[in-house]
Amino acid sequence: MAEELKVFRTWSSRFALRIIWALKLKGIEEYETIFEDITNKSPLLLQYNPVHKKVPVLVHNGKPISESLVILEYIDETWKHNPLLPEDPYERATARFWAKFGDEKTCTDEIDKVSDLYIDCHFKVEWKEQEEAIPQVMENLKYIEEQLKGNKFFGGETIGYTDIAFGWTANLLSVFEEVTGMKLLDEEKFPLLSAWMQNFSDVPVIKENWPPRDKLVIKYQATREKYLAAAAAGGPK
Structure with missing residues (x-):
């Protein structure tokens, strides 16, 4: 069956x-x-x-x-073949920790108002409280950068659980940069993350399954315009 x-x-x-x-x-x-x-x-x-x-x-x-x-x-x-998580219990726990960290801390809780972390962080920076939160975002990215020292991917030489958890950044950050006109990830400050994004994006399975970029740009442009209109009207209540 x-x-x-x-x-x-x-x-x-x-x-x-x-x-x-x-x-x-x-x-x-x-x-x-x-x-x-x-x-x-x-x-x-x-x-x-x-x-x-x-x-x-x-x-x-x-x-x-x-x-x-x-x-x-x-x-x-x-499906046990092509494992995503390491076999070693400590390494498995570490992979889970950083995946959870990415979901919770890549952008700060204070600006998670509409559930879409990066959208809130980078599309609402006109509001003072979000601008003040950006340094904490950068600090969290530094922690993530440290995990890539000596590795092509988070788990070594092949894509694993943590890479998949962070994988959306390899595509959406550049979309957000285009929409906002802001440089969100400085290659000089984050060389390992920048290299990882390229390595991740070059894997055929990843590259072949990105959503259409033009549609993403249109979607997030509309999202940004909505937030900017709200900001012009006095910002969030």
């Missing part, structure tokens, strides 16, 4: 993209993709993820798994 495998996602979700990368790196090609409209969520999505009501959701033989980092671990434990 063939396995049933479904991925609920949106075309631009960086969290859902993690799941696609993981499946591709595992060599899993047979799965159904269900694209969701987050403004009009399907009954199936609400059924499979009644708690958070968001993508991504992986459905494996009728059983739903939600939250992207949890799904990555499920994929790695279910």
